[in-house]
Amino acid sequence: MRGMLSLALGGLLLAGGALADPVGNRADGRKLAGQCRTCHGLDGKSQMPVAPNIGGESETYIRAQLTAFRDGRRVNEMMTIVTRNLNDQQIADLAAWYAGHRITVTMTADPTGAPEQCVTCHGADGIRLIDEAPNLAGENNIYIDTQLKAFRSGSRPSEIMAPVAAELTDAQIRAVADWYGATQIAIETVE
Ligand code: HEC
Numbered sequence: 001m002r003g004m005l006s007l008a009l010g011g012l013l014l015a016g017g018a019l020a021d022p023v024g025n026r027a028d029g030r031k032l033a034g035q036c037r038t039c040h041g042l043d044g045k046s047q048m049p050v051a052p053n054i055g056g057e058s059e060t061y062i063r064a065q066l067t068a069f070r071d072g073r074r075v076n077e078m079m080t081i082v083t084r085n086l087n088d089q090q091i092a093d094l095a096a097w098y099a100g101h102r103i104t105v106t107m108t109a110d111p112t113g114a115p116e117q118c119v120t121c122h123g124a125d126g127i128r129l130i131d132e133a134p135n136l137a138g139e140n141n142i143y144i145d146t147q148l149k150a151f152r153s154g155s156r157p158s159e160i161m162a163p164v165a166a167e168l169t170d171a172q173i174r175a176v177a178d179w180y181g182a183t184q185i186a187i188e189t190v191e
């Protein structure tokens with residue numbers, strides 16, 4: 001299992017490396033973020049339950065997801081339309097803007113109770129420990145639940161999350177979604 005995971009992570013890191021250019025420009029990203037603010041806010045704090053928080057995610061993760069929506073590897077009614085006309089430079093600019101904000105977490109439960117299958121990558125407080133993984137802190141529990149089921153069914157492909165989600169029953173998915181969903185976050189705008 002360990003070997004498989006590091007293999008999958010190795011593949012992801014390589015893919016991340018291939019996406020490393022162009023370099024994002026935050027000022028340009030801020031302007032483009034006008035197209036995102038109704039749903040994600042200008043600082044990346046979600047404005048509606050179905051839209052996740054994106055402020056303070058890693059640049060690597062934001063870039064990978066925007067590219068996946070644009071190229072059809074991840075599908076969502078809203079995001080597929082939003083990303084359709086973004087070029088690689090604009091994606092890099094948006095990633096630089098949103099990744100630059102500062103996220104802080106307030107725990108509502110003892111961190112030692114965090115789901116142990118998740119903490120190596122997503123942290124006990126829901127802040128990522130690797131740049132390829134998203135923060136889960138403060139995310140809506142229904143959003144987390146939906147994404148885990150999408151990884152399990154394969155409708156959202158991920159070499160890393162598919163085997164993790166395959167091990168989980170609906171009830172376990174609900175429990176981990178509730179754990180991370182219960183943490184509170186604040187996102188500080190960094191200009
Ligand atoms: C009309 C609302 C809407 C707008 C506008 C919108 N988004 Fe989204 N965004 C969503 C929703 C809904 C999701 C969740 C998709 C899913 O369920 O898979 C999402 C998901 C994302 C994700 C994936 C986050 C994660 O944790 O995996 C990123 C990154 C993102 N949006 C960035 C942007 C950017 C950048 C813009 C502007 C260019 C934008 N979005 C505009 C609604 C929107």
Ligand code: HEC
Binds near residue numbers: 118134147158
């Ligand atoms: C080995 C590292 C690793 C482990 C362990 C892991 N994850 Fe992930 N997780 C990731 C990566 C990488 C992604 C991004 C997948 C992609 O490329 O779309 C991710 C994505 C997610 C997402 C999507 C969030 C979003 O913003 O769209 C959820 C939800 C999630 N993981 C929950 C969990 C839960 C719950 C566990 C434990 C049961 C877990 N993960 C265990 C690495 C991991």
